[in-house]
Amino acid sequence: MSLLNFLLALLCFIGLGAALGGMLGWASRAFKVESDPRVDELEAMLPGGQCGQCGEPGCRQAAEAMVAGQLPPTCCPPGGNSLASGIASLLGVELGETGDDTQWVAYIEESQCSGCTRCFKACPFDAIVGATKQMHTVISDVCTGCRLCEKACPQNCLEMRPVADAPHTWQWPKPNVA
Structure with missing residues (x-):
């Protein structure tokens, strides 16, 4: 009798796990939030150190702010002028005067x-x-x-x-x- 109870409990846990996994998979597709692909490209270009010198807590937030037009392409000091020009060309904005080019x-x-x-x-x-x-x-x-x-x-x-x-x-x- 105990072996039968064990197998029944095991099958219940496997079924419950499969049902919950299926529901989570469906929810991830049904409630997916589409984002601007430029944000992903900008985030890949940024150094990724999460230093916060741009005024944002991380590089993902900085990329979102740049796409929204809240931050200029020159906001990342560790990236320098080469990164700023790449960001400006990706966003299609004028870079303007970048100032000192000293690394x-x-x-x-x-x-x-x-x-x-x-x-x-x-x-x-x-x-x-x-x-x-x-x-x-x-x-x-x-x-x-x-x-x-x-x-x-x-x-x-x-x-x-x-x-x-x-x-x-x-x-x-x-x-x-x-």
Whole structure:
């Protein structure tokens, strides 16, 4: 008798699970919210660090605000001017004056670093490596120059420096049109 009760209970749970799964699948299709495909494209273009420097809590919200016209294409400091021009061309808006084209990278004066890990925790791009009570350093190829680590450093041993031109990153200057 106990084996029969066990099998009956097992079949009931399997049936209940299949019915609930089917209802959830139907509900996901019936109540799907269609979104603007440009939002998905913009979100894929953005750095994805959720740094909040644009004034939005995340890159998805920033992409939605840009498509709605509430944020300009230049609102993402870590993306720089190249990202701003890509966003402007995708949205079909005029970029206007972008200002300074200097790219920044964080630099830690390692002899002054106490290893408090505040900069490490503040970096949304995992560009800072180090351990607690050990010196930290910046992986310059990963750093986007978002400046969140600079604000978090209590020892003031972290500063932002312009990215030095290297043979693989140097570009010809744009000609002056008279």
